[in-house]
Amino acid sequence: MTVQGHRYEVTExxxxxxxxxxxxxxxxxxxPEGDVSQRDVVVHPGAVGVVALDDADRVVLVHQYRHPxxxxxxxxxxxxxxxxxEAASVAAARELAEETGLRADRYDLLVDVWSSPxxxxxxxxxxxxxxxxxxxAAERYVPEHEEAEMGVARIDLDDAVxxxxxxxxxxxxxxxxxxxxxxxxxxxxxxLRPLDAPWPARPAHSG
Numbered sequence: 609m610t611v612q613g614h615r616y617e618v619t620e621x622x623x624x625x626x627x628x629x630x631x632x633x634x635x636x637x638x639x640p641e642g643d644v645s646q647r648d649v650v651v652h653p654g655a656v657g658v659v660a661l662d663d664a665d666r667v668v669l670v671h672q673y674r675h676p677x678x679x680x681x682x683x684x685x686x687x688x689x690x691x692x693x694e695a696a697s698v699a700a701a702r703e704l705a706e707e708t709g710l711r712a713d714r715y716d717l718l719v720d721v722w723s724s725p726x727x728x729x730x731x732x733x734x735x736x737x738x739x740x741x742x743x744x745a746a747e748r749y750v751p752e753h754e755e756a757e758m759g760v761a762r763i764d765l766d767d768a769v770x771x772x773x774x775x776x777x778x779x780x781x782x783x784x785x786x787x788x789x790x791x792x793x794x795x796x797x798x799x800l801r802p803l804d805a806p807w808p809a810r811p812a813h814s815g
Contacts, residue, residue: 616637616638616639616640617637617638618635618636618637618638619636619637619638619644620635620636621633621634621635621636622634624648629652629653629688629690630650630651630652631650631651632648632649632650632651633648633649633651634646634647634648634649635647635648635649648727649727649728649729650727650728650729650730651728651729652688652723652728652729652730652731653688653689653690654688654689654730654731654732654733654809654810654813655686655687655688655689655730655731655732655733655781656686656687656689656696656697656699656700656703656732656733656734656735657683657684657685657686657700657703657732657733657734657735657781657782657785658684658685658686658700658701658703658704658712658734658735658736658737659684659718659734659735659736659737659785659786659788659789660684660685660704660708660710660712660737660738660740661736661737661738661740661765661789662738662740662762663740664762664764665764665765665766666762666763666764666765667762667763667764667765667768667786667789668685668704668708668710668740668760668761668762669682669683669684669760669761669762669763669768669777669782670682670683670684670685670707670708670758670759670760670761671683671758671759671760671761672758672759673757673758680759681777681778681779681782682771682776682777682779682782683779683781683782684734684779684781684782684785685703685704685707685708686703686707686732686781687699687702687703687706687707689810689813692812693812693813694813695803695813695814696733696735696807696810696813696814697715697717697735697803699813700715700733700735700737701715701737704737705743705748707758707760708760709742709743709745709748709760710737710740710741710742710743711740711741711743712737712738712739712740712741713738713739713740713741714737714738714739715735715736715737715803716735716736716738716797716800716801716802716803717733717735717736717800717801717802717803717805718734718735718736718785718788718789718792718800719733719734719784719785719788720732720733720734720807720809721733721734721780721781721784722809723780723781729809731807731809731810732781733807733810733813734781734784734785734788735803736789736792736797736800765786765789765790765793766790768786769786769787769790772786772787
């Protein structure tokens with residue numbers, strides 16, 4: 609990795625913790641002036657999210673309990689990239705179906721994000737889904753754990769953005785996805801990238 613003409617060399621790397629989803633890696637990194645400093649990295653598989661927008665300009669949000677913050681949050685339908693080689697757009701469609709019981713006729717690539725690059729390599733890709741329709745009840749995914757109590761609501765897009773600005777929607781992916789959707793709506797979503805646009809952060813899941 610080269611930054612401003614300097615190479616940040618990793619002189620030593622060790623896995624400090626391996627969990628069910630994340631790991632923590634300890635790297636010793638040589639700084640431009642020659643000093644070596646420790647950097648702890650939360651290693652994450654990556655994730656996808658979906659701004660599902662219906663014909664009435666309402667977004668589909670889920671209300672899910674999040675243990676680290678001790679409360680439920682309004683979020684986009686989303687999930688981790690836990691299927692090897694699965695295209696991000698396919699993962700997004702799967703998560704939308706599992707969490708909301710919806711399918712979409714059209715997907716567009718909305719935005720790519722490094723969630724917190726000072727401490728994790730987590731990257732996520734957010735899609736815009738349109739042409740929504742219900743999955744028959746007999747074909748729906750049966751949720752478990754926190755998802756079993758998850759609520760689903762359709763909220764006017766402009767109202768959802770107002771909730772962001774009032775501090776009522778605070779999940780980072782939801783904030784970014786909603787604001788990106790409103791901005792993209794100004795030109796009729798003409799500027800959105802195709803689903804197979806390169807994703808350097810997770811090349812195995814591009815598409």
